[in-house]
Amino acid sequence: MTPNITESLAASKTEFYQDLEEQVQAVVDGQRNWVTNLANTSALIYHGLRAVTGKPINWVGFYLLDQDHASSSSTTPRKDSLILGPFQGKVACTTIEFGRGVCGTAAQENRTLLVKDVHEFPGHIACDAASNSEIVVPLELDGRVIGVIDLDCEVVEGFDEVDQAGLEKVAKILVQTCDWRGVV
Amino acid sequence: MTPNITESLAASKTEFYQDLEEQVQAVVDGQRNWVTNLANTSALIYHGLRAVTGKPINWVGFYLLDQDHASSSSTTPRKDSLILGPFQGKVACTTIEFGRGVCGTAAQENRTLLVKDVHEFPGHIACDAASNSEIVVPLELDGRVIGVIDLDCEVVEGFDEVDQAGLEKVAKILVQTCDWRGVV
Numbered sequence: 330m331t332p333n334i335t336e337s338l339a340a341s342k343t344e345f346y347q348d349l350e351e352q353v354q355a356v357v358d359g360q361r362n363w364v365t366n367l368a369n370t371s372a373l374i375y376h377g378l379r380a381v382t383g384k385p386i387n388w389v390g391f392y393l394l395d396q397d398h399a400s401s402s403s404t405t406p407r408k409d410s411l412i413l414g415p416f417q418g419k420v421a422c423t424t425i426e427f428g429r430g431v432c433g434t435a436a437q438e439n440r441t442l443l444v445k446d447v448h449e450f451p452g453h454i455a456c457d458a459a460s461n462s463e464i465v466v467p468l469e470l471d472g473r474v475i476g477v478i479d480l481d482c483e484v485v486e487g488f489d490e491v492d493q494a495g496l497e498k499v500a501k502i503l504v505q506t507c508d509w510r511g512v513v
Numbered sequence: 514m515t516p517n518i519t520e521s522l523a524a525s526k527t528e529f530y531q532d533l534e535e536q537v538q539a540v541v542d543g544q545r546n547w548v549t550n551l552a553n554t555s556a557l558i559y560h561g562l563r564a565v566t567g568k569p570i571n572w573v574g575f576y577l578l579d580q581d582h583a584s585s586s587s588t589t590p591r592k593d594s595l596i597l598g599p600f601q602g603k604v605a606c607t608t609i610e611f612g613r614g615v616c617g618t619a620a621q622e623n624r625t626l627l628v629k630d631v632h633e634f635p636g637h638i639a640c641d642a643a644s645n646s647e648i649v650v651p652l653e654l655d656g657r658v659i660g661v662i663d664l665d666c667e668v669v670e671g672f673d674e675v676d677q678a679g680l681e682k683v684a685k686i687l688v689q690t691c692d693w694r695g696v697v
Binding site: 334356360362364365368369372373376390393395397412413414415416417418419420421423424510511 | 518540544546548549552553556557560574577579581596597598599600601602603604605607608694695
């Protein structure tokens with residue numbers, strides 16, 4: 330019953346993301362439950378990326394579209410919100426309105442935000458004062474943002490374009506393979 | 514937007530679990546989403562218990578009743594299964610049949626299993642070869658097991674009756690306060 334997923338022994342970040350793609354494919358192979366798959370994917374990214382980069386990456390996880398606060402689920406118009414999903418790291422904010430902070434802005438604008446210094450980002454939400462840089466990648470299903478992958482690092486410039494390209498591939502795999510019941 | 518949850522600065526494990534009860538109450542206060550609440554509770558237990566005990570606790574998380582494999586959801590009789598939920602630690606097994614390993618046995622028998630040496634437990638499932646002791650506490654809703662809290666430690670005798678009492682209280686709070694849509 331040991332999971333059939335070999336941890337990455339990558340020598341470089343580029344190699345790590347190549348391995349990660351295969352690992353995420355192994356995670357979703359035969360398992361469509363989004364909670365299960367996002368939990369295991371958070372673990373793969375968190376432990377793997379810390380090991381290969383040596384950087385103090387302190388949070389890796391997901392926020393999903395909050396069905397109880399989606400604009401279509403209420404007669405009173407209100408903004409879509411994100412709600413905390415599976416993650417690795419310390420306790421986190423539970424809800425984030427679209428448009429607020431790095432996560433909410435990436436969700437609203439449906440584009441990756443690579444923020445080299447969070448203190449220079451207008452309206453940054455400080456879930457953990459230790460975080461200094463962040464990358465947020467949207468999960469897009471049929472043209473709609475259904476969640477985001479969020480990574481925080483304790484140092485500035487914790488992430489770069491290699492992370493962006495790798496995480497965008499992971500986002501695509503997850504969106505296409507998971508059953509999103511309860512989210513959409 | 515910093516979460517309104519103060520991390521435990523407990524001097525002893527007994528004190529830690531007293532604080533944990535309050536922290537879990539704060540997590541579930543105004544938030545009923547089970548994914549969100551179990552994700553934050555895993556983080557509170559994992560980081561807090563490692564800090565207060567100094568023990569190499571390497572996995573803290575939840576398995577939930579798998580609706581796609583529940584005995585009532587199929588015309589062919591089959592056993593209930595657990596499916597991986599939010600956790601802190603390395604990649605884990607995704608599904609566990611009721612009756613298999615420590616998690617599956619605790620779920621089937623609806624009782625806490627405090628296993629001081631996993632290698633002496635018949636049918637132990639080695640998700641992580643580094644684990645040597647384990648405690649599993651059922652989540653019981655209306656007389657039915659809907660999931661388990663699972664903690665692993667790299668040393669034998671990683672957990673004791675103080676953990677059992679504390680985790681059983683946390684299980685009760687979570688069962689009573691979360692909305693279990695998608696699980697039951």
